[in-house]
Amino acid sequence: MRSIFKTSAAALAAATMLSGAAYADGHGVSGPLRIFSDMSNPAPRAVMEGMVARFTEANPGVEVELVITDREAWKTQIRNVLQSGTADIVNWYAGNRMGPYVEAGLFMEVSELWETGGLTETLASTLGAMTMDDGIWGVPYTYYQWGVYYREDIFAELGLEAPATWEQELANCEVIVASGRACYTIGTQFLWTAGGWFDYLNMRTNGYDFHMSLTAGEVEWTDPRVRATFDNWATLVNMGGFIADHQSYSWQEALPFMVNGEAAAYLMGNFAVAPLREAGLTDDQLGFYQFPQIDPAIEPGEDAPTDTFHIAANAENVEAAEAFLLFVASAENQTLINNGDNLGQLPVNAGSAVDDDEFLNAGFEMLSNNAGGGIAQFFDRDAPAEMAQVAMQGFQQFMVDPSTLDQVLEILEGARQRIY
């Protein structure tokens, strides 16, 4: 929490500190460079401004014109900006969200830059998420892991180990429920938390590629493979695995259940760690494990929403734009902007260092080495906005009453046919 307010100072200090370090790729680029960013929250804004300051320091010939737009508003403005040719570089997201702009030819392909800049090795974890139609379309600057955060002390008290397989998971859950607790806390009032559960269950049951086809609208929701995912989900729901009345809580309001020991774990993004620590849980009480395997033949896919930079297809200063992308992707820069004083997330560059933090280390390790299936962007980024809305409502309804599955799937399939 303090980091929000410390950020500007930290970014400033960082800018001065690193100003000496020359970036190998800034070989004499010059001219105006227009960057349109959506990093409008206070901490990301300071990071963006710091990056521009350090980039201009290393490349004095470049005059950066930075426009920061509100993050939500940007979602509707990006197309205009790209079409009107007012930007050289824009912020966006990895995965299917790139689709409309790749298809419309508004993003510049940067496959060669990845090749020559060695990014194919350093950014390997998101190579799949940045690839579309056999091209690579931008560079990532940050992501964060999802996974299961659990109460180590409760697990120890019940004699449980973090599960690696679905059988262990269900066995654990039975013990936890018998002890009068829920296995998982969740707050589905704003729907997206249920999307996380679906992502993981579907990626573990059917694999990353199937999940991507499903969110891209290529598979029917009434497909038996989708049903298999929901069956696994129903097993957990029916055994009392989730807290009651979860549809009336936000994700934050679901935290107290875990803090007070009424639930043993939480499937969530890494941003849940900060409030859990503030509430008094120590790192001895709090643990992290990767979502357990369901089908051993399937490589694990992971949710790690990735934020990116892209070059506009009609950019005027391509050289400077490429230099900026390389600067953004560099290990030093990613280490700095993702540390606890700045974004507090994970660097994508495998050569970056992570703050000495149990959970960041676990996440960095998991995403860099143990996400062979691929990196998904989270349900509401992978599926079109309209489909995501309908689907996540369906997930919530299903979690409240699993017997409505048929009705839910009908609605989702109807929506799929209408939307795609």
Place this chain on the structure above:
Amino acid sequence: MFPRPIQHYPRASQIGYQVMVPIVLLLWLIPLLAVMWFSIKPGEDFTQGNYWNWPENGFSGVQNYWMVFAESDMPRYLWNSVVITVPTMIGAVALSCMTGFALGVYRFKGNLLIFFMFVAGNFVPFQILMVPVRDLTDQMGLYDTRLGLILFHIAFQTGFCTLFMRNFIRALPRELIEAARVEGVSEYRIFWYVVLPLMRPAIAALCVLIFTFVWNDFFWAVVLTQSPESQPVTAGITSFNAQFRAMYHLMSAGSIVAAIPPVAMFFLMQKHFIAGLTLGAVK
């Protein structure tokens, strides 16, 4: 007509009334009391689910308010609010004094039509204007500036102010103006020396009303501005939120701070405020 005074009701009704008033008052104030309560609680209470009980590790009101004042952009947002609200108040009231005078005193063709156009603006739901106004400010290069907000607020508030002023001037004794004319006083001087002094109560009332309207505006602040350089406090409060988390305690403290100027204005100018609400209601 007016309700009968409570003293004239039977004893039972009086007791019922006296019991109900505090209860209803409390119910009415619960949201406000909750904000005040949250503003002095530490952040971890919200993660522990301890919303209403005494905080375990003591109150953190001092830290919260210190954070709001000293370690956030709050002072800047407050200053933006002042810079937006005061010129708007002066601009809208000054313009409407003149339009009100013109429409209230002179008989000319189209007088009523022009007056209706001012009034009609009040009947347009302002959400409809969101997209065109945003585009307009953008094209004028005023998007995300305080000037953009000021100009829009003046334009939008002048409609209501004109209605108010015109009706007030209509109610002034016409003989005063005629007498001045007979004496050969020029029209400008009539406005300045005869009508304006008589309008003082209306001006005071309008100033108070417009100040509160504009200070409390959230909608346009969000639509037309987005950076700490130009956002007023109502929109700036959300900057206490990180990307994923709502900081209930800081937002509550910030809201209290943001509410102080209009509340102070109300108590200091209570007389005018109530006058403003009823002026012109009884003709």
